[in-house]
Amino acid sequence: EAGVAQSPRYKIIEKRQSVAFWCNPISGHATLYWYQQILGQGPKLLIQFQNNGVVDDSQLPKDRFSAERLKGVDSTLKIQPAKLEDSAVYLCASSHREGTEAFFGQGTRLTVV
Amino acid sequence: GENVEQHPSTLSVQEGDSAVIKCTYSDSASNYFPWYKQELGKRPQLIIDIRSNVGEKKDQRIAVTLNKTAKHFSLHITETQPEDSAVYFCAAEGTDKLIFGTGTRLQVFP
Numbered sequence: 001e002a003g004v005a006q007s008p009r010y011k012i013i014e015k016r017q018s019v020a021f022w023c024n025p026i027s028g029h030a031t032l033y034w035y036q037q038i039l040g041q042g043p044k045l046l047i048q049f050q051n052n053g054v055v056d057d058s059q060l061p062k063d064r065f066s067a068e069r070l071k072g073v074d075s076t077l078k079i080q081p082a083k084l085e086d087s088a089v090y091l092c093a094s095s096h097r098e099g100t101e102a103f104f105g106q107g108t109r110l111t112v113v
Numbered sequence: 114g115e116n117v118e119q120h121p122s123t124l125s126v127q128e129g130d131s132a133v134i135k136c137t138y139s140d141s142a143s144n145y146f147p148w149y150k151q152e153l154g155k156r157p158q159l160i161i162d163i164r165s166n167v168g169e170k171k172d173q174r175i176a177v178t179l180n181k182t183a184k185h186f187s188l189h190i191t192e193t194q195p196e197d198s199a200v201y202f203c204a205a206e207g208t209d210k211l212i213f214g215t216g217t218r219l220q221v222f223p
Contacts, residue, residue, distance in 0.1 A: 033211060042119070042202050042213040043157065055209040091156065099145040099164070099206055104156040 002026065004105035006092050012111045018080035021108045025073070025094030032069055033102060034077050035091040043091055049075065050098070082112045115140040117205050119214030126193050127222055134188045134217045136203035143207035146179060146186050151200045151216075160201075161188070193221045 005024040013019050025032050030051050035043035046065065047057040051072040060067065064083070069075040079086055089109050093102040119136045126132050138146075147162035163170045163177045163186065170177050174193075179186040186205075190197055198221045203214040 035213075040216075042215045045210055045212060048210060050209075098209070098211075101147065101159045101162065102211060104158070106156055 004092055004094055004103050006090075006105035006108055008108055009106060010109050010111075012113060013082055015084055015112050016081040018078065019082055019110060020079075021077045021090050021092075021110075023075045023077070023092030023094075023105060025075070025092070026103055029094035029096055029103075030072070031095045031098055031102075032075050033091075033093040033095075034067055034075070035093065036088045037091055037107070038088045046077070079110075082110075084112050086110060087112045115143075115205075115207060115210060115212055117203060117212050117214040119203050119217060121217060122215065123218045123220070125220045125222065128193060128195060130193055132188075132190045132193055132197070132219055132221075134201055134203065134219075136186050136188075136205075136214050138184050138186075138205040138207075138212075140205065140207035140210075140212075141184070143184075143205040145206040146177070147204050147206075147211075148177060148188050149202045149204065149213075151202065153199075157202060190219075193219075195221050195223050197221050 032049040034046045037043045046060045047067045048055050049069045067077045089107040091107045092105045095102040117138045144165040149157035150160045151157040174191045176189040200216045
């Protein structure tokens with residue numbers, strides 16, 4: 001089966017600019033996750049969707065980050081405006097349902113200069 | 114909020130020795146505990162998982178144990194090989210969240 005697709009793979013932007021990341025989960029997977037992984041640290045959950053509904057976004061900095069999952073399939077994560085500390089790899093993952101294996105995409109490496 | 118603590122942060126072993134990584138979790142509702150391996154520059158990939166109704170699970174050289182009372186779970190790798198060198202993450206899924214630990218960098222020396 002096709003894996004989780006993410007784009008772009010790399011992005012370099014200046015601080016205060018905006019950026020968007022796209023994720024296409026594995027077909028049929030109801031649960032979609034966005035994680036932020038800063039170099040040398042574990043993935044930090046930003047937002048978790050069940051179909052097109054948000055089940056947890058407690059760690060999402062809502063003053064600058066937003067995410068949506070239209071029609072319960074693809075998802076986009078946006079940062080506006082970006083800060084230097086947003087430099088990280090943004091990982092998207094999906095699972096058939098909660099409590100089952102989460103499959104990760106390749107990630108988007110964001111550098112804010 | 115819920116969190117998962119992981120120790121040690123780095124672990125160096127000789128090839129053939131065993132490696133043990135330990136995690137604790139705070140959410141008593143957690144019922145699914147996966148372990149992921151992440152090689153440099155690559156995505157995390159599941160290596161083994163365990164559910165709260167099971168105390169131990171083994172898959173060849175890898176085993177995971179769970180103590181729900183103490184909220185502890187551990188990864189055991191026996192007969193380590195150089196290709197086991199990577200960063201390992203534990204995770205716990207409870208109340209609508211899949212939370213990861215901080216990671217353990219395992220180095221296996223030939």
